[in-house]
Amino acid sequence: MEVASKKPSLPFLLMTLITLSADILVAQAPTPRRQVNGTLGGSVLLSVVPSPGRKVRTVEWSFGAGTGDTIQLAEFTRAGFERPNPKDRFQQRLEMHNATSLKIKALQLGDSGVYEARIKTTLATVEDQAFLLTVYEPVATPQIQSQLLASTPEGCNVTLQCRGSGKGNVSIFWGKGNPAQQLDPGRYQLSPDGRTLQLSLQPSSLNTTYTCTVSNPVDQKIISFDLQSICLSGGADASFSKPGYIVLTFFLLVLTLGTAVWCWRMNNKKSADPAATPTGPMEESLAEPQYADILRSPPEGNDQALRHLENNMERSPQKEHLITTVYDQIRRTPENTSEEVT
Incomplete structure (x- = not known):
């Protein structure tokens, strides 16, 4: 008697398919990445943590900057530290800190990326761990620029702007007092980027120091501003x-x-006023004509008279000018008349 073969049931096929799909998804799932932050010019340590009860035999390190290329950085073995290509972009900046940690020195902005570590244990198991390194620039020292809007006995309105806070993932926090505390609600307005703070304060609140804290994941800078320096001085220090x-x-x-x-x-x-025009010298010249005696040249052939005249002129250098005026003639006339009467 022939036994009929049993066909697999539909529920069994579905369970098999679901199990295979789960295995495929687990195999294709990306390795979880641990976030690590570094400062430009500083150093960072990437440490792997093997599963409990397993001893590390080797660790292979690789780097990917997101461009599609992966660089084999180093291999940690019991014999020591090996570099497949010592002339890559890291050169002498990589060190083996211990059997499970990679140290990167003199960080550069281009060092940001994904670092993967493949861990091989003594039990012939393989584990993958990944690190996402982000290198930040140090925060620049900020400055507070103030502008006085109004200062009255009832209060002071002023605008504070935190400038020079740097680039990248930068956060700005405004506070009052030392240590910095939250601002009073309803007494301030903040710009969307958080850099500009507008305050409307009463006289009792002017004796307060306001601080601007600028930070990124690796650095922080704080600057303070005394509100009295602008409100009580009437804006003398304000820009x-x-x-x-x-x-x-x-x-x-x-x-x-x-x-x-x-x-x-x-x-x-002045040019149109006749009284301002100097007319005195011209009138004097018109009212007082001047006369001069004309020296006639001697007749031709009378050289002796000419020489006599030249000798007289040379002997009398202090003689008055030959040109006389009518007034000179008039002044001389009475003298002559008196002499004749006498």
Whole structure:
């Protein structure tokens, strides 16, 4: 009697398919990455942690910068530290800290990427661990720029801007006091990027120091600002705003133009005034004509008279000018008349 073969049931096929799919998904699942942060120019340590009860035989390190290429960095064995290519971009900056840790010195921004470690144990098992390294620049020292909006006996309105906080994943936190505490709700407005803080404070709150804390995952800088230096001084220390420069420039321009127009009008007025024209010398020259004696040249052939005249002129260097005026003649006439009467 022939025994009929049993066909696999549908539920069994489904369970087999689900099991195989789960194995495929587990095999293709990416290795979890541990986040590690480093500072530009500093150093970082990548340490693998094997499973409990397993001893590490070798560790193979590789690096991928996300460009598709993977660099074989080093292999840790019981014999020591081996570098497949000592002339790669890391050169002498890699060290074996212990049997399970890789040290990277003099970090560069290009060192950011994924570092994978393949761990082979004495039980012939293989484990993969990965590290995501991000290298950050140190935070630049920030500065606070202040601008006084209004200062009255009722309060002070001022704007504080935290500048020079650097690039990258930077966070800005505003606080008051030392240590820094949360700001009073309803007394401030914050810009969307968190850099500009506008305060509206009462006189009782002016004796307060405000701080700007700038940080990234590897560094932090803090700067403080005393509110009294701007509110109680009436803004003497505040930076002059751009609208203020525009108003000042316009005022100076109007003042310059007004001065030029006034000078031009005064010059025109003086030139049009007849009394300002000097006419004295001309009138004197017209009212008092001058006369001169004309020396006639001697007749031709009278050389003796000519020589006599030249000798007289040489002997009398202090003689008065030959040109006389009518007044000189009049002044001399009475003298002559008196002599004749006598």
